[in-house]
Amino acid sequence: MPRRRHWHELPDEVRRHVEHHTGAVHAAYSVPTGASCALAAVLDTDTGRIFCKGGEIDGPTAWLYRNEARVNPYLPEAAPRLRWTMEEQGWLLLGFEFAAGRHPDLSPESPDLLPVVQLLSSLNHQLTPAPPIPMQRFADRWRDLIAPELVAGETLLHTDMTPRNFLLGDQLRLVDWSSPARGAAWVDTAFMLVRLIRAGHEPAAAEAWARQVPAWARASDEALKAFADGLVRLWERKQQAAPGPHHGPLLDAARQWRAHRERTNSR
Known part of the structure; x- marks a missing residue:
């Protein structure tokens, strides 16, 4: 699996290209789940909150990001919308609408x-x-x-x-x-x-x-x-x-x- 990066570890040029889509990024919070991603972060931006994921274009899991970008337009509203994709400076990143929520409880008798x-x-x-x-x-x-x-x-x-x-x-x-x-x-x-x-x-x-x-x-x-x-x-x-x-x-x-x-x- 790729080494996990934080937002501030990305090259400056990559972060600038993301901000072309989002406006200024004011805060970034790494998401611990998502083992196949080099980057998984929630970004607070001028245009609202975004979930950003991805990794290096030549990395072993880049095909997974391309899969998700290809299928997202056909998914129902239960799947967050893909707002943009970015390929710059050797990085492939996807920006999704932010979906708030908790993981469901699957135990017996759970209302979830x-x-x-x-x-x-x-x-x-x-x-x-x-x-x-x-x-x-x-x-x-x-x-x-x-x-x-x-x-x-x-x-x-x-x-x-x-x-x-x-x-x-x-x-x-x-x-x-x-x-x-x-x-x-x-x-x-x-x-x-x-x-x-x-x-x-x-x-x-x-x-x-x-x-x-x-x-x-x-x-x-x-x-x-x-x-x-x-x-x-x-x-x-x-x-x-x-x-x-x-x-x-x-x-x-x-x-x-x-x-x-x-x-x-x-x-």
Whole structure:
């Protein structure tokens, strides 16, 4: 991952080019989340508050910023609007409208669970079919984890369902669309289900929550079992390649879901 920079560490010329879009920057607050960004900061400017993210043009994650810039015009209002892009002095930066809010609580009985399921259902409806732009198929991304026909579809997926990408303020927003894919509409809900299990839900209760999303309710048992198995193998790889404090709990949650799916499919 790129080394995180603070606003004041950017070259003077890069900051001046940002201010061509925003007016003077009066204060900058680094955002700790967003591991793929060299810069992630909230800027207080003459034209209001902006969220600015990005990195070096030749850096290993520049393609993620380009993904997000390409897809943003097609996203519904639940995604903050991209106001401008800037490529100068070897840096690629994106400026978004600022979205205030907190990350939702996914624990059992949390009132935040309802807006999350409502947003997933709404996005499925609004993003099917996917916009006519170049986009990786989820089946290709997971080609060694699951049979492609089980996850094929024409819905624009987010695919990074970490609670940190949800902001609950006056409405629930979903940010960081840097890894979009085209696939089955239920896939994002499947990613979210494992987050619920990690937050304390039993797998059966998490699936009951997921059934409120129409696309999930229509998914086949075969596809869900195969996805759960693929998710376990994916987190095993991540844990082996770069052990992290969140990898172990997510791997455990995926294993719990897989065991539940195996029991369900054997009945």
